[in-house]
Amino acid sequence: MRIVEAGPEAFARRLPEIIRLYAAEYRLSPEAAREREEIMRRHLGRRRFSAYLALEGDALMGFAYGYAGGPGEYWYDLVYQAMPPAMRAEWLAEHFEFVELLVAPGARGQGLGGRLHDWLLKGRLEPVALLTVRAGNAPALSLYRKRGWEVLLDDFCFSPGGERFFVMGKRLSV
Numbered sequence: 001m002r003i004v005e006a007g008p009e010a011f012a013r014r015l016p017e018i019i020r021l022y023a024a025e026y027r028l029s030p031e032a033a034r035e036r037e038e039i040m041r042r043h044l045g046r047r048r049f050s051a052y053l054a055l056e057g058d059a060l061m062g063f064a065y066g067y068a069g070g071p072g073e074y075w076y077d078l079v080y081q082a083m084p085p086a087m088r089a090e091w092l093a094e095h096f097e098f099v100e101l102l103v104a105p106g107a108r109g110q111g112l113g114g115r116l117h118d119w120l121l122k123g124r125l126e127p128v129a130l131l132t133v134r135a136g137n138a139p140a141l142s143l144y145r146k147r148g149w150e151v152l153l154d155d156f157c158f159s160p161g162g163e164r165f166f167v168m169g170k171r172l173s174v
Contacts, residue, residue, distance in 0.1 A: 001061060001112065003119055006051040008044040014053060015040060017060045025102055043067060043099060048126075052119045054103065054112050062103035064116040068126055069097035079130070079167055082156055091152060091169050096124050098131040101140070113143055124172050132156060135164040144168055 006014065015037060023033040043049065043065070051065035069076045069092075080092055098120065103113045121129060131149070133140045153167035 001054055001056050001107070001110075003052050003054050003115055005119075006053050006063075006065075008049050008051075011049075011051045011053075011065065012041070012044055014060060014063075018063055021060060021063070021104055022100075022102060025105075046073075048096075050120060050124075052116055054107065054116055056107070060104070061107040062101075062112050062116055064098075064101040064120045066096055066098045066100075066120060066129070066131075069095055069130070075099075075132070078158065079132075079153075079156070082153055082167070087152060091128055091130060094126050094128075095169075096121070096126040096129040096172070098129050108139075113140075114147070117143065117147060121170075121172060127172055129170045129172055131168050132165045133168060135166055141166070144170075 018040070019033055019037045022036060028036060046067035047070065048068040050067065051063065053060060054062035071077065075097060076092065080088060083092065101113060101116055133144065149168040149170045151166045152169045156165045156167045157163065
C-alpha cells in the first residue's frame with residue numbers, strides 16, 4: 001500500500017471513487033452523496049488545500065484532506081460562534097482544518113489511518129490544526145488522542161438538536 005500526495009486536480013480526478021467510499025461508509029443517499037461531492041469540490045479551491053490518497057495498485061483504500069481555514073467559511077463560522085473569545089484567539093487565528101480522514105473497511109487495522117494523518121500534517125505552515133469528530137467514534141478519537149489532539153469543545157452540533165461532535169485541536173511543529 002502506498003500513500004501519494006494529491007493536489008486539487010488529482011483529487012478532483014479521483015473524486016468519484018472518494019465519494020463512493022465516503023457514501024458507503026456513511027450510508028448516504030444518492031442526493032446526500034451529490035451534496036457531499038459539491039462540498040468537496042468547493043474545498044479544492046481553499047487556501048493551502050492538501051490531500052493524500054492511500055492506494056493498493058490503483059484502488060483507493062483511503063484518503064485524508066484539509067486546508068487553511070478562515071472567516072466566511074461554513075465550518076469556521078460555526079466553530080467561531082461556539083468557542084469562547086480566548087479560545088478563538090489561540091485556535092482560530094491561523095489554523096489547518098483537518099477535514100476528512102477515511103480508510104476503507106478492508107484496509108483498517110493496519111495503521112493506514114495514522115499514516116494518512118501524519119502525511120497530511122507533515123510540514124504544515126499553520127501553528128495549529130482543528131477537526132470535528134463524532135463524539136461516539138471511538139476508533140477515530142483513539143487515533144487522534146494518540147497523536148496529540150485535545151478536545152476543545154465536547155458538545156458541538158452542526159445544527160440544533162443534531163448529532164454531538166467534539167472539536168479537537170493539535171499544536172503543530174512549525
